[in-house]
Amino acid sequence: MWICCQIGAREHYAVPRALHEQGLLAGLVTDWYAFTKKNTEKLKTETLKSESKSVFGVRNGLDHLVQRQFQHFSISAFQRFGGASARAARCEAIPDELVHAFPLRSLLWKWRVRRLAAQGRSYEAYCQTDAAFARAVARLQLPPHEVLFGYSYASLEILEMEKKRGVLTVLDQIDPGAVEFRRVAEEMKQHPEIAGPAPDFPIAYYERNRREWELADIIIVNSEWSRQALISEGADPAKIDILPLAYGAEDGGRTTEDRGQKTEVRTPASAPLRVLWLGQVNVRKGIHYLMAAGRLLEDENIQFEVVGPVGILPEAVAAAPRNMTFHGPVSRDRAADWYRQSDVFVLPTLSDGFALTQLEALAHGLPVITTPNCGRVIEEGKTGFIVPPRDPQALANAVLKFVADRNLSTRMSPDCREAITRFSINRYGQNMVRMINVFRPK
Numbered sequence: 546m547w548i549c550c551q552i553g554a555r556e557h558y559a560v561p562r563a564l565h566e567q568g569l570l571a572g573l574v575t576d577w578y579a580f581t582k583k584n585t586e587k588l589k590t591e592t593l594k595s596e597s598k599s600v601f602g603v604r605n606g607l608d609h610l611v612q613r614q615f616q617h618f619s620i621s622a623f624q625r626f627g628g629a630s631a632r633a634a635r636c637e638a639i640p641d642e643l644v645h646a647f648p649l650r651s652l653l654w655k656w657r658v659r660r661l662a663a664q665g666r667s668y669e670a671y672c673q674t675d676a677a678f679a680r681a682v683a684r685l686q687l688p689p690h691e692v693l694f695g696y697s698y699a700s701l702e703i704l705e706m707e708k709k710r711g712v713l714t715v716l717d718q719i720d721p722g723a724v725e726f727r728r729v730a731e732e733m734k735q736h737p738e739i740a741g742p743a744p745d746f747p748i749a750y751y752e753r754n755r756r757e758w759e760l761a762d763i764i765i766v767n768s769e770w771s772r773q774a775l776i777s778e779g780a781d782p783a784k785i786d787i788l789p790l791a792y793g794a795e796d797g798g799r800t801t802e803d804r805g806q807k808t809e810v811r812t813p814a815s816a817p818l819r820v821l822w823l824g825q826v827n828v829r830k831g832i833h834y835l836m837a838a839g840r841l842l843e844d845e846n847i848q849f850e851v852v853g854p855v856g857i858l859p860e861a862v863a864a865a866p867r868n869m870t871f872h873g874p875v876s877r878d879r880a881a882d883w884y885r886q887s888d889v890f891v892l893p894t895l896s897d898g899f900a901l902t903q904l905e906a907l908a909h910g911l912p913v914i915t916t917p918n919c920g921r922v923i924e925e926g927k928t929g930f931i932v933p934p935r936d937p938q939a940l941a942n943a944v945l946k947f948v949a950d951r952n953l954s955t956r957m958s959p960d961c962r963e964a965i966t967r968f969s970i971n972r973y974g975q976n977m978v979r980m981i982n983v984f985r986p987k
Contacts, residue, residue, distance in 0.1 A: 715981075910958035
């Protein structure tokens with residue numbers, strides 16, 4: 546049995562979902578979780594009897610305090626205080642009784658990150674919050690388990706404790722680590738007009754990560770790009786296994802099927818080709834190269850829609866080409882609308898551990914233009930195109946293929962939807978079982 550520890554709804558709870566489908570999930574520990582109202586009322590009653598229990602045993606004193614607060618504040622009000630993302634932080638496929646969260650402390654941790662980030666001390670905040678979460682998990686009375694699964698940067702204290710208990714430990718490295726930081730920092734130095742000066746290298750943050758590599762029995766990376774990055778930083782290659790991310794829309798794939806009902810071109814040939822960027826708008830993702838490509842294509846019938854939280858300077862946004870519109874962040878359901886109304890998805894990333902948006906785009910029948918510096922998802926000429934990073938001309942040429950043949954996107958759609966089946970939650974769970982069987986000491 547496995548324990549999964551994660552901050553936030555990472556990958557839409559793909560790992561604990563996959564483990565639960567395989568009958569292997571002993572428990573999920575997270576920072577905030579939107580328990581159902583029925584379960585919350587049950588916890589309130591149990592707390593009043595001083596018998597608040599779950600599969601994790603008796604809750605500690607601070608959790609008692611949190612549950613007692615529910616006598617005065619409804620769960621809906623508590624979630625509103627945590628924001629829209631807090632209300633969405635749950636997975637219907639995972640029973641509530643398998644989940645343990647730290648609701649009051651999670652709000653404190655979020656406040657700390659915002660306060661220090663406002664002072665330009667983001668990585669210091671991440672170190673503090675990650676360590677606080679890991680220490681809180683290490684103090685829990687965990688259900689019986691043979692495997693502990695945690696994510697990089699927020700697992701050090703958990704790994705230390707679990708190693709003493711003789712538990713097999715798995716660390717999921719969420720990004721290419723220090724290699725990625727240096728690459729982005731160098732890019733920012735070359736283009737200060739995009740996002741301002743590059744931050745100093747956060748030594749403590751990446752030293753923490755290095756210590757996690759040393760303690761973990763298995764290190765999961767999501768791409769060959771990340772694997773090579775970790776090896777170059779000294780991680781033991783014998784510990785590393787590549788496990789691509791999974792996609793499992795909780796709508797049962799209805800949006801994909803709806804997408805598949807469309808025939809001919811998605812938009813009239815006279816309408817602009819709609820090219821979608823969805824995700825964080827920053828230097829790491831290559832937004833400045835998309836802007837450069839957009840300028841090369843200003844005379845073409847193309848509209849670039851940039852959707853997501855903007856992490857570049859207002860002056861850079863104002864200087865964007867006239868065929869590009871920045872829409873800011875959107876909710877998850879609104880994101881699905883953007884996929885549905887677009888023709889092509891673009892991700893000119895400089896470095897990504899994987900980029901789950903690739904799978905989301907394919908699930909909606911959208912071909913993808915991306916770089917090799919992320920998870921290998923796209924089949925050249927069949928589900929999209931792969932272009933070199935930092936090459937706006939190559940990016941522009943790939944977009945022009947869809948302008949020259951307005952039916953190309955529609956013809957690629959069936960292959961896009963078929964490709965997503967290789968990244969199912971069930972297959973991900975099966976691959977995790979295979980990985981453990983390979984790495985477990987004989």
